[in-house]
Amino acid sequence: MRKIITQKYEVVVVGGGLAGVCAAIASARLGAKTALIQDRPVLGGNSSSEIRVPVGGACHGGEYRYSRETGIIDELLTENAKRNPTNCRSLWDHVLWEACKREPNLDLYLNTVGKSPHVENGFIKWIIGEQITTEKVFRFHALIFIDASGDGRVAYEAGAEYRKGREGRSEFGESMAPEKPDSYTMGNTITFLLKNVGKPVRFEAPDWAYKFLSDNDLPYRAHAHFYRNETFWWIEYGGVKDTIADAEEIRDELIKIVYGVIDHIKNRGDHGAETYAVDWIGVIPGKRESRRFTGDYVLTQNDVVSLRQFSDAIAYTGWPIDIHPPEGIWSREKPALMLHLMGRPTIPFRCIYSKNIKNLMFAGRNISVTHVALGTTRLMATCAIIGQAAGTAAYLCVKYGITPRELYQKRIKELQQLLLKQDCYIPGIKNEDEKDLALKAKVKASSQATLEPPEKPTKYEPLDRVRAQSFVVSEELLEAVYVLLRNSDSSPKSIVAHLRKGEFIDDFRSKEDIKVVETEVPPGENWVELFFEVELEPNNPYWIMLEPSESVSWAFSREEPLGTQAGAWNRLNNFDPLVYAIKRHRGTYLFKLKPESKPYGPEQVISGQARPERATNIWISDPSEKFPQWIELTWNQPVEFNTVYLTFDNNLDRPLWGYYGVAPELVKDYRLLVKKENREWEEVTYVKNNYKRRRIHRFKRVRAEALRLEVLSTNGDRSARVYEIRVYNE
Numbered sequence: 001m002r003k004i005i006t007q008k009y010e011v012v013v014v015g016g017g018l019a020g021v022c023a024a025i026a027s028a029r030l031g032a033k034t035a036l037i038q039d040r041p042v043l044g045g046n047s048s049s050e051i052r053v054p055v056g057g058a059c060h061g062g063e064y065r066y067s068r069e070t071g072i073i074d075e076l077l078t079e080n081a082k083r084n085p086t087n088c089r090s091l092w093d094h095v096l097w098e099a100c101k102r103e104p105n106l107d108l109y110l111n112t113v114g115k116s117p118h119v120e121n122g123f124i125k126w127i128i129g130e131q132i133t134t135e136k137v138f139r140f141h142a143l144i145f146i147d148a149s150g151d152g153r154v155a156y157e158a159g160a161e162y163r164k165g166r167e168g169r170s171e172f173g174e175s176m177a178p179e180k181p182d183s184y185t186m187g188n189t190i191t192f193l194l195k196n197v198g199k200p201v202r203f204e205a206p207d208w209a210y211k212f213l214s215d216n217d218l219p220y221r222a223h224a225h226f227y228r229n230e231t232f233w234w235i236e237y238g239g240v241k242d243t244i245a246d247a248e249e250i251r252d253e254l255i256k257i258v259y260g261v262i263d264h265i266k267n268r269g270d271h272g273a274e275t276y277a278v279d280w281i282g283v284i285p286g287k288r289e290s291r292r293f294t295g296d297y298v299l300t301q302n303d304v305v306s307l308r309q310f311s312d313a314i315a316y317t318g319w320p321i322d323i324h325p326p327e328g329i330w331s332r333e334k335p336a337l338m339l340h341l342m343g344r345p346t347i348p349f350r351c352i353y354s355k356n357i358k359n360l361m362f363a364g365r366n367i368s369v370t371h372v373a374l375g376t377t378r379l380m381a382t383c384a385i386i387g388q389a390a391g392t393a394a395y396l397c398v399k400y401g402i403t404p405r406e407l408y409q410k411r412i413k414e415l416q417q418l419l420l421k422q423d424c425y426i427p428g429i430k431n432e433d434e435k436d437l438a439l440k441a442k443v444k445a446s447s448q449a450t451l452e453p454p455e456k457p458t459k460y461e462p463l464d465r466v467r468a469q470s471f472v473v474s475e476e477l478l479e480a481v482y483v484l485l486r487n488s489d490s491s492p493k494s495i496v497a498h499l500r501k502g503e504f505i506d507d508f509r510s511k512e513d514i515k516v517v518e519t520e521v522p523p524g525e526n527w528v529e530l531f532f533e534v535e536l537e538p539n540n541p542y543w544i545m546l547e548p549s550e551s552v553s554w555a556f557s558r559e560e561p562l563g564t565q566a567g568a569w570n571r572l573n574n575f576d577p578l579v580y581a582i583k584r585h586r587g588t589y590l591f592k593l594k595p596e597s598k599p600y601g602p603e604q605v606i607s608g609q610a611r612p613e614r615a616t617n618i619w620i621s622d623p624s625e626k627f628p629q630w631i632e633l634t635w636n637q638p639v640e641f642n643t644v645y646l647t648f649d650n651n652l653d654r655p656l657w658g659y660y661g662v663a664p665e666l667v668k669d670y671r672l673l674v675k676k677e678n679r680e681w682e683e684v685t686y687v688k689n690n691y692k693r694r695r696i697h698r699f700k701r702v703r704a705e706a707l708r709l710e711v712l713s714t715n716g717d718r719s720a721r722v723y724e725i726r727v728y729n730e
């Protein structure tokens with residue numbers, strides 16, 4: 001009989017996908033003794049080299065600005081972007097492995113299946129871990145368990161309540177749900193790679209492969225870009241089966257389908273694949289859906305569509321609701337029904353702990369959401385920030401000896417504040433950390449930039465539909481907005497412009513006009529004055545909307561200053577009935593403000609938020625001034641501190657997955673200086689070649705009346721850009 005090795009931890013995380021990795025790193029970093037148990041030899045779950053799904057999230061591949069996830073997932077993706085120029089999945093596996101190995105409080109158990117929880121009085125006391133490679137059997141004790149394994153075997157075996165399948169439409173009033181409930185889910189997928197070998201190469205399909213004789217057999221399933229394996233996410237099967245109990249059968253079917261699709265691409269019509277050879281075929285199906293464990297709250301379609309602001313928000317989502325027909329590849333319908341969201345809905349803490357197992361939390365796709373809401377929460381960067389929230393909560397539970405539910409009842413604000421301190425973003429929540437000395441300081445800087453919208457159009461967009469442009473104002477009075485319009489008619493045309501307010505910069509939902517003006521557009525290209533003359537609230541976003549007008553078009557540029565957003569009347573979904581609204585899109589409709597806006601002042605670094613939301617929340621130095629540029633915090637009385645948290649700008653509008661290199665906006669070389677009571681500036685930190693958004697500097701405790709960040713250079717930008725400065729005596 002094998003000896004069982006007892007291991008005692010404070011937090012045990014089961015499952016090493018991105019949710020589990022971020023949960024384990026968060027918990028360990030904060031000081032909880034943590035184990036991460038992963039049944040595969042690599043970390044990353046669906047994003048690993050074994051499955052090869054691209055990491056996506058709220059920014060929807062860069063379509064939505066101000067949305068990319070920060071915190072641990074940003075660190076991991078930044079490291080990958082820097083050292084993995086071809087986005088090789090094996091290098092990504094090891095970026096994750098290294099990040100776990102670096103944490104002194106974290107023990108990683110690869111090739112270890114977590115199972116067989118022992119439950120007493122509603123608490124999991126231990127679970128069994130069986131390591132395939134060493135034949136060792138562990139008994140992992142912990143105070144808090146986080147099941148981040150997707151399928152949730154530990155949670156299921158512990159008796160945690162869960163749901164599986166699709167809710168009926170009436171249960172939560174979800175329009176995208178089927179009329180009647182059923183047991184169907186989204187299906188699994190096997191990915192593959194084709195490689196261009198530079199000469200014609202044949203592919204012989206085995207007789208067991210499915211046959212897709214014409215493109216008609218693959219309706220709506222784009223396959224011309226065969227060289228990108230990601231294109232084949234629609235090779236989906238198993239949604240009408242049980243993605244756990246029937247997993248082996250589903251895998252076998254998927255292999256037959258994959259061979260059939262390759263046969264189609266290579267041998268059934270011209271797909272430009274003559275010189276492409278099979279390079280790799282996955283053997284582990286990627287899973288989208290199985291059990292969803294029930295928490296004290298179940299997140300629904302209506303919550304996410306209405307951008308509900310939960311008081312216990314711990315994360316956010318933003319990818320469109322994206323649900324697939326359970327029949328997968330055998331469905332004649334579109335392979336994905338998509339409904340775009342109008343912003344970043346929050347995810348409440350009550351969705352990530354078990355309703356009936358007292359010390360059990362969830363992270364990743366298995367949290368407490370409906371089938372429809374899973375359509376937006378299942379993205380891997382979203383799973384990662386949920387994971388970081390779970391790990392952070394687990395640490396707090398251990399610290400105070402409480403259950404996750406008690407944490408919700410008594411200390412939810414503390415959890416939210418700790419998440420912000422770790423550079424996580426929670427919409428609507430600001431830094432209120434009493435220990436942060438920066439919040440008590442006065443801030444000044446060497447210079448500050450003005451909002452300078454682009455002046456040269458790359459094209460003109462016809463006012464054949466409503467078009468809109470938002471901007472953050474810094475002054476109390478808005479006299480006028482000038483818009484660059486082209487009237488292709490020989491006589492003047494009239495246009496109607498509305499001025500409205502947003503709750504965040506990319507928010508075009510308001511139907512309430514602050515003022516409406518009508519004016520004439522002369523023939524040709526003209527800066528047309530929209531004379532509003534209204535009082536506004538500084539540091540808030542406003543937007544103008546131009547009604548359709550025949551023969552008139554609005555100048556448009558791809559440049560987009562931070563603190564602005566373009567939008568146009570567009571459809572939000574791809575199924576009946578179509579829903580239309582002003583949808584955010586990249587670029588800028590050309591405008592000028594009178595008076596100019598200066599929304600990037602030094603005080604933004606203590607605004608309490610480290611990304612644009614209502615305000616820009618960033619200090620940007622004047623790009624026409626030379627480096628060094630500085631920003632300075634001063635206190636009325638000298639204060640003692642030894643730690644400074646800096647948050648720079650690594651361009652949250654650019655997806656990090658697939659983007660290689662260091663963001664030019666990032667501060668590169670910089671120093672921290674303190675002014676002690678003798679009033680001499682003294683250097684406490686000097687950094688060269690920074691490539692990270694978040695830096696924490698610890699130094700010998702000082703008593704000082706001022707702190708200065710001196711930016712010596714950036715990675716390309718002409719301005720110093722700093723989102724947040726926090727100062728602590730830790």
Ligand SMILES: Cc1cc2nc3c(=O)[nH]c(=O)nc-3n(C[C@H](O)[C@H](O)[C@H](O)COP(=O)(O)OP(=O)(O)OC[C@H]3O[C@@H](n4cnc5c(N)ncnc54)[C@H](O)[C@@H]3O)c2cc1C
Binds near residue numbers: 037115233
């Ligand atoms: C084909 C496909 C395309 C997709 N497209 C995208 C996309 O473009 N972008 C995007 O962001 N998301 C995409 N998704 C969704 C996304 O990949 C999943 O929702 C996400 O991976 C879920 O994350 P997770 O951490 O919960 O689970 P996983 O990524 O599945 O990680 C869970 C890990 O736990 C391990 N595990 C399971 N059971 C145990 C156990 N008992 N003990 C120990 N370890 C265990 C698993 O092996 C796995 O490594 C796609 C999914 C599929 C299948």
